[in-house]
Amino acid sequence: MSKLRFKISMSLDGFVAGPNQSVQNPLGIGGGRLHEWAFQLEVFRALLGLEGGEVNESTTVVEESLANIGARVMGRNMFGGHPGPWDAQHPWNGWWGVDPPFHHPVFVLTHHARAPLELEGGTSFTFVIDGMEAALEQARQAAGGKDVSLAGGAKAAQQYLSAGLVDEMEINLAPTLLGSGERLFAGVGDDLHGLELVRTVAAPKVTHLKFARR
């Protein structure tokens, strides 16, 4: 069975982005601190075409998160922050560039219909206007038996978590405070829908908490 797998970096006080997010600063003020652990890693830098970096306890966690993913669902903000509607005057193709680092089909939750985008390196963006379950279903079809990654952002994650549709969740807990911004679990309530802590990995600047159904 194809799983829906979710991973995200979160601050100790529960934020996945800082305040004042914008196209210029999509992570918000201080949000970059959530990802410092990743930018130090060789395996993560290679994804971005960067050289150098460390091998540490996080390496196998990142490698695992990349393996066996055949498609992806993401929210509109994660695609590019543009509220739509899109037209010839607004040919915004998201902030992932001409060769996004996904290399598989991506399904974007939006309220505005748009033709699919085919980019370089095997990444396509398909815009789904009939809801999160439809997006997941299309992603499962496209994944060809592999798993589907839930790429965020927070609002998309909250929808899938609240509906109990997430099969695995990896929280990369950054030992820092953001104080304000976007909370991962806002509106999710007090129910993890059967997800339990199944593995903790301690790394120098992050703690990886993996949740799954037993």
Next chain:
Amino acid sequence: MSKLRFKISMSLDGFVAGPNQSVQNPLGIGGGRLHEWAFQLEVFRALLGLEGGEVNESTTVVEESLANIGARVMGRNMFGGHPGPWDAQHPWNGWWGVDPPFHHPVFVLTHHARAPLELEGGTSFTFVIDGMEAALEQARQAAGGKDVSLAGGAKAAQQYLSAGLVDEMEINLAPTLLGSGERLFAGVGDDLHGLELVRTVAAPKVTHLKFARR
């Protein structure tokens, strides 16, 4: 130098108590789930005079947290939730019973003066009306060279954290959501005042995150 040491159990979504706290239910709805890991432990049960329990990865963390503590500061809610003023009609001695599990002097932050309470087993409660720094100073004097424990609750912790007066902090992260209630880091901002993650201990139902100054 006598340190101010703080430990608390927090949910994955950042709460240290659930909603609707009351004298009947001081942890709020669902708040007991934060402490399930502790009640399974032999070392913790022994503190409460209970038999049985496990020895696991959490045991040494709890033992460490109990060692070398000579005095304690706590907020008014942690003492007993009574807003004061106290008088002959309100002889409330807190919810810790006649033999509280502290066995050393405790300094309670309050706005209402009251004579000290001497209880059994070496625990005393002294009520401090001139602020958190005065309470810490009195606790340091009483600790006789040992460390001072910051017992919470959240509001007292926020005051000491915001002022940069906490030397060590252990977050016992419970892998559960409470959805609402009292947030540990509300109002603390984005600054841990030099506290860094120095140790992570993975236990079956909790992750212990220790912060200190390097």
